[in-house]
Amino acid sequence: MTADQVAADGMVAAGDTDATIELYELGAETTTAPWTDRTPIVTGRPATDGAFRLPAPRFIDGRDRLYSSYVVAIRDDGGVRPLGGPHFADALTASWGAHFPGRRRRLPVMSADGKSEDG
Numbered sequence: 001m002t003a004d005q006v007a008a009d010g011m012v013a014a015g016d017t018d019a020t021i022e023l024y025e026l027g028a029e030t031t032t033a034p035w036t037d038r039t040p041i042v043t044g045r046p047a048t049d050g051a052f053r054l055p056a057p058r059f060i061d062g063r064d065r066l067y068s069s070y071v072v073a074i075r076d077d078g079g080v081r082p083l084g085g086p087h088f089a090d091a092l093t094a095s096w097g098a099h100f101p102g103r104r105r106r107l108p109v110m111s112a113d114g115k116s117e118d119g
Helices: none
Strands: 005-011 020-027 042-044 051-057 069-076 079-082 108-110 116-118
Touching: 005 020, 005 069, 020 051, 042 051
Parallel strands: none
Antiparallel strands: 005 051, 020 042, 020 069, 069 079, 108 116
């Protein structure tokens, strides 16, 4: 996951390179509908070695997908099946300083004796 996108990376078996890989967003709630009742947010094809990457916008309608869980599924002639269970983001690669502009502010801090100090 970057500052602008979420992505699922993985590998499928060499025999599955003609299949379509689908990324389903479940949301952060534990009572969401199963992935089988949803539409994939992005689809793609694996490379010839089986590697795939499915990027999607991180923010949608003002909502941050960082907190959602996801299921990656494979669709082929045999139907659609998950490549694993629901998964939350586990790799954040962003330069957060660039996204929080402004100067560093010093806040007053109360010391133990009740006097105000610059923090």
